[in-house]
Amino acid sequence: MSGTADELCEMDMVEVAEAIRTRKVSAVEVTGACIQRIERLQPTLNCFISIEAEEALKAAERADEEVARGVIRGPLHGVLLAHKDMLYRAGKVTTCGSKIRKDFVPSYTATVHARLDAAGALNLGTLNMSEFAFGPTGHNGHWGHCRNPWNPDHITGGSSSGSGAAVAGRLVYGALGSDTGGSVRLPAGICGLAGLKPTQGRVSRYGVMPLSFSLDQIGPLTRSVRDCARIFSVIAGHDPKDPTSSTMPVDDYEARLSGGVRGMRIGVPTNFFYEDVSDEVRACIEESLRVFRELGAEIVKVQVPHVDILDGLSNVIMASEAATIHGNWLRARPDDYQPQVRQRIMAGLFYPATKYLEALDLRPKVVADVIDAVFASVDVLHAPLLPCPVPRIDETDLGGSSEAHAAVGSLSRLTRPLNYLGFPGLTVPAGFDGNGLPIAFQLLGRPYAEATLLRAGHAYQTATDWHRRVPDHPE
Amino acid sequence: MNDDSRHSLHASARALQEIELGSEDVEVMLPTVSKSLTAVSKLAPRIAFEDEPALYAPFMERVKG
Numbered sequence: 001m002s003g004t005a006d007e008l009c010e011m012d013m014v015e016v017a018e019a020i021r022t023r024k025v026s027a028v029e030v031t032g033a034c035i036q037r038i039e040r041l042q043p044t045l046n047c048f049i050s051i052e053a054e055e056a057l058k059a060a061e062r063a064d065e066e067v068a069r070g071v072i073r074g075p076l077h078g079v080l081l082a083h084k085d086m087l088y089r090a091g092k093v094t095t096c097g098s099k100i101r102k103d104f105v106p107s108y109t110a111t112v113h114a115r116l117d118a119a120g121a122l123n124l125g126t127l128n129m130s131e132f133a134f135g136p137t138g139h140n141g142h143w144g145h146c147r148n149p150w151n152p153d154h155i156t157g158g159s160s161s162g163s164g165a166a167v168a169g170r171l172v173y174g175a176l177g178s179d180t181g182g183s184v185r186l187p188a189g190i191c192g193l194a195g196l197k198p199t200q201g202r203v204s205r206y207g208v209m210p211l212s213f214s215l216d217q218i219g220p221l222t223r224s225v226r227d228c229a230r231i232f233s234v235i236a237g238h239d240p241k242d243p244t245s246s247t248m249p250v251d252d253y254e255a256r257l258s259g260g261v262r263g264m265r266i267g268v269p270t271n272f273f274y275e276d277v278s279d280e281v282r283a284c285i286e287e288s289l290r291v292f293r294e295l296g297a298e299i300v301k302v303q304v305p306h307v308d309i310l311d312g313l314s315n316v317i318m319a320s321e322a323a324t325i326h327g328n329w330l331r332a333r334p335d336d337y338q339p340q341v342r343q344r345i346m347a348g349l350f351y352p353a354t355k356y357l358e359a360l361d362l363r364p365k366v367v368a369d370v371i372d373a374v375f376a377s378v379d380v381l382h383a384p385l386l387p388c389p390v391p392r393i394d395e396t397d398l399g400g401s402s403e404a405h406a407a408v409g410s411l412s413r414l415t416r417p418l419n420y421l422g423f424p425g426l427t428v429p430a431g432f433d434g435n436g437l438p439i440a441f442q443l444l445g446r447p448y449a450e451a452t453l454l455r456a457g458h459a460y461q462t463a464t465d466w467h468r469r470v471p472d473h474p475e
Numbered sequence: 476m477n478d479d480s481r482h483s484l485h486a487s488a489r490a491l492q493e494i495e496l497g498s499e500d501v502e503v504m505l506p507t508v509s510k511s512l513t514a515v516s517k518l519a520p521r522i523a524f525e526d527e528p529a530l531y532a533p534f535m536e537r538v539k540g
Contacts, residue, residue, distance in 0.1 A: 199535065200532075200535065201532060201535070214528075244532070246532070246535075246536065248536055248539065306518070309514035309517060309518070310514075311511075311514070312510050312511040312512075312513065312514025312515065313511070313514050313515060313518075315507060315510075315511040315514075316511045316512070316514070316515055319511075330494050331493050331494055334494065334495060339500075342500075343500050343503050343504050346494065346496070346500060346504065347504045347507055347508050349494065350504070350508050351508070351511070351512065355512055355515050355516075357528065358515050358518075358519045358522055359515050360528035360531070361522045361526040361527065361528060361530075362515070362518050362519070362521065362522060363528075363531045364526075364530050364531050364534040364535075365518070365521055365522075366518070367531075367534065367535065367538065368534075368538070371538050375540065379540075409507070422531070422535060445540055446538065446539060446540030447535040447536070447538055447539045447540060448535075448536070448539035448540055449539070449540025452540060
């Protein structure tokens with residue numbers, strides 16, 4: 001195979017891994033093509049904070065030498081990835097998208113990095129993000145805003161903004177992000193990608209910058225659901241270094257993709273999720289349900305309990321934990337935060353400890369109510385991801401104003417409830433709006449039901465080609 | 476929220492946290508704080524005497540899909 005550089009970049013992760021493994025293409029060739037593309041598009045997209053091109057090419061050479069000797073480290077051998085700049089790698093600067101940590105060099109490496117390394121993946125650098133992972137738009141006043149490859153005047157979504165832009169821009173084959181209120185699912189959907197927020201505790205948080213230890217999860221953003229399954233299989237599972245990580249057995253998510261959705265019960269919420277959804281988004285989401293029906297799924301209407309207050313419950317936990325984590329910097333360096341980020345963190349100072357603990361105590365009860373009302377009668381819940389077309393960067397650049405906080409609430413309204421529950425959620429691209437920006441739906445499942453979500457998403461992608469569309473070069 | 480309450484918030488913030496709290500910051504934060512506390516209070520009567528945060532993770536494993 002001797003594709004053009006663009007053709008190499010436009011393969012998906014599973015395709016390029018297979019091509020490298022079977023020596024149809026070399027890791028050096030693929031990495032070089034990505035680096036060339038980054039040189040062209042990074043000035044526009046601003047998705048990288050650091051780029052380690054030389055190191056990546058050297059690692060690609062080693063990967064090719066290993067292939068020549070018949071050594072394949074794992075399912076991601078030679079595949080070029082990059083990750084949100086909050087996953088620590090010993091000896092490498094990890095800025096967390098902030099001014100405060102612009103020179104922070106951790107002494108230890110995140111378990112997710114170690115697992116991807118062991119699977120043979122290559123690492124190209126660190127990706128832009130909202131400051132300290134606070135922000136559903138991708139704005140960053142310290143490192144510059146990240147821009148959407150489909151239209152650079154529009155947001156990427158956040159906080160894993162660079163992860164969304166880099167994968168959608170075909171600069172890397174996959175990326176990890178973090179999700180505390182939608183920060184994997186939103187940029188995935190807004191950039192036309194698959195994105196998975198796993199069950200709380202499914203993926204190790206060791207070596208990852210914390211925002212809210214009760215709500216944070218690490219998840220992949222990829223070009224296809226199949227790619228998502230592959231990378232998730234590598235990173236999921238208990239980690240002795242993270243005692244909060246679950247000891248539940250890990251599925252072979254890629255092997256369980258096949259099987260289709262015939263007979264699967266797909267729930268459609270009758271409350272909350274369709275409120276204030278634009279006609280354009282609604283039409284797209286309903287079309288995706290028609291595809292599922294054609295594939296043999298049964299569509300079932302369900303009412304989701306408590307969903308209108310889950311945002312509030314989540315806020316109490318998130319802000320209390322974030323204010324504690326950031327306490328010393330809030331005291332010593334308040335002006336080194338962007339105003340909106342500082343305000344959202346400082347809100348945690350005003351929640352009494354009893355209310356924080358009540359919000360945590362209520363989690364099993366709320367989970368039980370949602371399981372009984374929803375997942376006793378459906379296998380997955382299907383819902384819009386973003387209620388509106390993707391907004392512009394300038395119209396959401398609102399500083400520390402009340403309007404900014406309202407915008408934050410609006411953009412993450414449909415994603416935040418899932419973080420309080422701790423359930424898994426998968427974003428799947430489902431079309432485009434009138435501005436040429438992606439529209440997506442999300443699939444929500446019971447705890448540890450990632451395999452079911454991935455199977456449903458994969459079935460949808462066997463019948464549609466939204467995930468195969470590639471943005472025109474936004475230069 | 477009235478002026479006395481706002482003043483009290485400022486004083487608390489200074490005394491307890493040594494954090495400068497601008498009035499603009501308070502105006503921006505208060506609606507979310509108020510709404511979030513209301514959400515917790517709505518369900519708080521369901522909390523049992525023996526409930527504690529550590530019950531969540533094992534419960535999630537019991538109800539898995």
